[in-house]
Amino acid sequence: MARSFAETFQKYAENDKVPVSSLKELIRSLFSDPSEESVNKVCECVTLSKNGHLSSDDFKLIWENFIQVLIKPVxxxxxxxxxxxxxxxxxxxxxxxxxxxxxxxxxxxxxxxxxxxxxxxxxxxxxxxxxHISFHSNLKTYKDTLLRPTPDQWESVCMFDRVQFDGRPPLEQTMWPxxxxxxxxxxxxxxxxxxxxxxxxxxxxxxxxxxxxxxxxxxxxxxxxxxxxxxxxxxxxxxxxxxxxxxxxxxxxxxxxxxxxxxxxxxxxxxxxxxxxxxxxxxxxxxxxxxxxxxxxxxxxxxxGEEFPMELGLVAAENFRRKFANMST
Ligand SMILES: [Zn+2]
CATH class of the missing domain: 3.40.50.850 (Isochorismatase-like)
Known part of the structure; x- marks a missing residue:
């Protein structure tokens, strides 16, 4: 699948004015049985151009920073x-x-x-x-930093109870062996x-x-x-x-x-x-x-990189958007 996709992608990338709808078609073909909503979302994330067309530079960027993540993940x-x-x-x-x-x-x-x-x-x-603070056996050492229960109630705390210690920030802590x-x-x-x-x-x-x-x-x-x-x-x-x-x-x-x-x-x-x-x-x-x-x-x-679950595609698309959103043309 990746190879035929790469060939189609290459063909588009040689053209300097490809409609966004063609990219959408490509993305739809890449994932198995994708919902229309997720195809739209991926397309939206990776389309920086706002004029309805993609240039060969746009395709190059998508290839290197989105498609490569799918087919050559690390x-x-x-x-x-x-x-x-x-x-x-x-x-x-x-x-x-x-x-x-x-x-x-x-x-x-x-x-x-x-x-x-x-x-x-x-x-x-x-x-x-x-x-360590997580050990029930050390509670006496840390009792003065208890927020819940109060320090004078430390002896009532049992193994596996959840307490709260003061700190930056105050934290819940389960008492472990x-x-x-x-x-x-x-x-x-x-x-x-x-x-x-x-x-x-x-x-x-x-x-x-x-x-x-x-x-x-x-x-x-x-x-x-x-x-x-x-x-x-x-x-x-x-x-x-x-x-x-x-x-x-x-x-x-x-x-x-x-x-x-x-x-x-x-x-x-x-x-x-x-x-x-x-x-x-x-x-x-x-x-x-x-x-x-x-x-x-x-x-x-x-x-x-032989199977492309849409959920992971969406994460890659969001990362693309985060990286290049300020480059939109
Ligand atoms: Zn531990």
Whole structure:
């Protein structure tokens, strides 16, 4: 499909006055069964010209900055927190409400690493100092910064309760058991997870005073882990997210990836979560943000730029608009 599209596109690009309706026809042919509304939206985003025609320069810009993203995406596979403590340790998902088995993601992720050639692979680590604010065992240390409940009620707070700490900004915090303490057995990746050569590591939650569910930012969105810069410097367009736990760290990581305008794919069978209703809310929210939810056996054609889901096309089109809107003629 990409080749015949490229040929047609080339023919148009040689003509200096192509009506916008022809571009619309091209876009319609590129996506499978697109709605008229989404075709119009894509067309609107990538058409800078306001006179009803496109010049060969307009086509060149669209080719290089929109079509190329579709047919030559740059992919990053972000494997979130596949660490012992979430699988068999102090915060094992099997003891959480959904009773899921975190180890089940390992063979799914390993198969993806074997079968699909991602441009980059990132392994994230929840990486806490022993005095971390998220640990229920440390509540006494941080009790004076409690906003809810009040500091004198700190002893009534139970494991898994949600409290609020003062700070800039004040933040909700769930009280967790000690987990993923830097360098501990529980902080290690599951022993069977394939660690590929050239894989990159991202550490989060290392500041004792603030938690970090996302692999991009801490929960106050104050300090970056460096992942965003790593992705941008490699011109990554597409972020595939998987790991533990679907409704917490995978959720926050994928949400930030959407907010930073990456095209985001949640690999749902390579994730396990804490709570079933929160897992389905996460998927709904990510859909609303423009991400797509796919199973691992459908990932390869996306990574190779052989399949163009309209949702990801829309994100690429919006990025084009953001980049070039002030160039409209
Ligand atoms: Zn943690």
């Amino acid at each position: 992919s990053a596979f972000v494997i979130v927190d596949v660490q012992n403590d979430f699988i068999s340790g102090s915060l094992a998902l099997s003891s959480c409400p959904a009773k899921e088995d975190g180890a089940e993601v390992v063979p799914v992720i390993n198969k993806l690493l074997d079968d699909v050639v991602f441009d980059y692979v990132f392994y994230t680590y929840d990486w806490h100092p022993h005095n 000690d987990h993923c303490i830097q360098g501990s057995e529980g902080s290690k990746l599951h022993k069977d997870l394939k660690v590929i050569e050239g894989g990159l590591e991202v550490y989060k939650g290392f500041n004792p005073c603030i938690d970090s569910y996302s692999a991009f930012w801490d929960n106050g969105e104050v300090t970056s882990t460096g992942l965003l810069d790593e992705l941008k410097s490699r011109n990554v367009t597409d972020v595939y997210v998987c790991g533990l736990a679907t409704d917490i760290c995978v959720n926050f990581t994928a949400t930030h990836a959407c907010k930073h305008n990456f095209r985001v794919v949640l690999v749902e069978d390579a994730c396990r979560g804490v709570d079933l209703s929160a897992i389905s809310e996460t998927k709904q929210k990510l859909n609303d943000l423009g991400a797509i939810i796919r199973t691992s056996d459908t990932i390869a054609p996306l990574v190779k």
